[in-house]
Amino acid sequence: MKFEIVRNRKWYFIISLLIAVVGIAIMLTRGLNLGTDFEAGSRVQFTVGHAFVGDDIAKEFNDKFTTFKVAQVQGIEDTGVVVRIDKKFSAEEEAQVKAFLDEKYPNANAQISSVDPVVARELAQKAIYAILYASIGIILYMAIRFEYRFAISGVISVLQVVLVVISIFALLQLEIDINFIAAILTIVGYSIHDTIVIFDRIRDNLKHTKIKTTADLETMVNDSIWQTMARSINTVLTVVFSAGCLYILGGTPIKHFALALLIGLVTGAYSSIFIASQLWVSWKSRELKKPKTAA
Numbered sequence: 001m002k003f004e005i006v007r008n009r010k011w012y013f014i015i016s017l018l019i020a021v022v023g024i025a026i027m028l029t030r031g032l033n034l035g036t037d038f039e040a041g042s043r044v045q046f047t048v049g050h051a052f053v054g055d056d057i058a059k060e061f062n063d064k065f066t067t068f069k070v071a072q073v074q075g076i077e078d079t080g081v082v083v084r085i086d087k088k089f090s091a092e093e094e095a096q097v098k099a100f101l102d103e104k105y106p107n108a109n110a111q112i113s114s115v116d117p118v119v120a121r122e123l124a125q126k127a128i129y130a131i132l133y134a135s136i137g138i139i140l141y142m143a144i145r146f147e148y149r150f151a152i153s154g155v156i157s158v159l160q161v162v163l164v165v166i167s168i169f170a171l172l173q174l175e176i177d178i179n180f181i182a183a184i185l186t187i188v189g190y191s192i193h194d195t196i197v198i199f200d201r202i203r204d205n206l207k208h209t210k211i212k213t214t215a216d217l218e219t220m221v222n223d224s225i226w227q228t229m230a231r232s233i234n235t236v237l238t239v240v241f242s243a244g245c246l247y248i249l250g251g252t253p254i255k256h257f258a259l260a261l262l263i264g265l266v267t268g269a270y271s272s273i274f275i276a277s278q279l280w281v282s283w284k285s286r287e288l289k290k291p292k293t294a295a
Contacts, residue, residue: 005225006218009278016160016275023167030170033072035177038124041071041115042085042094046101046108049079057081064100067093074175082175088114127181131162134185138192146199149283154195157276161191164267165260179257187264190239194232194272201228202277214285221281225273236269 035043048057054073061070061083072084089097094112101108115123135155142151162184169176201224209220240262247258 004218004222005274006222006278006281009274009281012274012278016271019167020160020163023163026167027170030173032166032170033173033175035175035180038127038176039115041087042068042089043113044083044085044097044101044110045080045112046083046105046110047080048105049107051079052081054081057083060104061085065093065096074173088116123178127178130181130185131188134188135159138188142192142196142199145196146203149280150199150203153276153279153283154192154199156279157195157271158188158191158268160275161187161264161268161271165264168263169256169260174256174259177256179254180260183257183260183264186261187268190236190265191268191272194235194269195276197231198225198228198272198277199280202280217281217285221277225277229273232269232273236265240265 052075054075057073058070068085068087068089070083071086074082074084089112094114097112098110101110135158138158139151139155142154165184165187166176169180202221205220205224209216211217211220243258243261243265247255247262250258
């Protein structure tokens with residue numbers, strides 16, 4: 001006997017609402033750790049070569065240099081460190097920092113990147129536009145291929161996925177950069193693809209099923225979800241395996257990208273199965289309950 005997914009939808013809605021509230025609370029209290037891609041400043045990545053304390057690294061920089069201040073120190077892997085500076089380095093300051101690190105840490109292998117305030121603002125705007133345009137494109141495509149109820153339900157489920165990923169990165173204070181935006185857009189694509197597969201099966205079954213009551217609608221959608229369940233799980237597991245290998249074997253920027261993918265893919269599978277189609281059922285069932293107007 002198949003588990004009744006659709007008839008328990010109120011519990012999924014409650015869980016999703018709690019996730020949204022907790023996620024927003026985390027972002028408001030913890031804030032986002034925006035990288036230099038989105039905040040003007042400089043990023044210095046180097047290898048210490050031994051265990052270290054972040055406050056000690058910050059003190060070394062602040063004692064040595066008076067023209068800028070350390071905004072954040074973040075450890076990467078075992079002996080690597082990223083120092084965020086609150087201003088863009090001049091060519092002279094960059095040379096001084098490299099000389100300082102080469103002298104203090106022989107195998108520092110320092111990598112420095114700086115972003116101008118204007119460029120940071122432009123990148124942030126383009127990142128927002130990219131996600132916005134992707135959402136609009138999804139709504140238009142699904143509205144044309146299916147109907148507007150499918151489109152809006154699909155986008156709401158995708159937005160939940162994005163919220164979960166951003167909330168976890170805010171909780172862990174992981175850096176949000178261009179790689180993160182690329183991961184978000186990838187997650188949106190995979191999540192909506194899985195949702196479309198389920199919606200397509202619902203649409204096909206709707207043509208061959210007489211729907212008179214909400215119970216009929218729930219049974220039809222429940223059957224549609226189970227008919228596509230194996231495909232959804234196999235697709236997600238395949239990509240999760242690849243993302244897991246990236247996380248284990250990749251460097252720090254790739255690790256963050258892979259982690260975002262892992263969180264988003266798992267949440268996206270849940271959202272496609274338990275949220276998107278349930279929203280459509282709730283919306284469609286109201287239409288069934290409306291009294292038909294006499295001719």
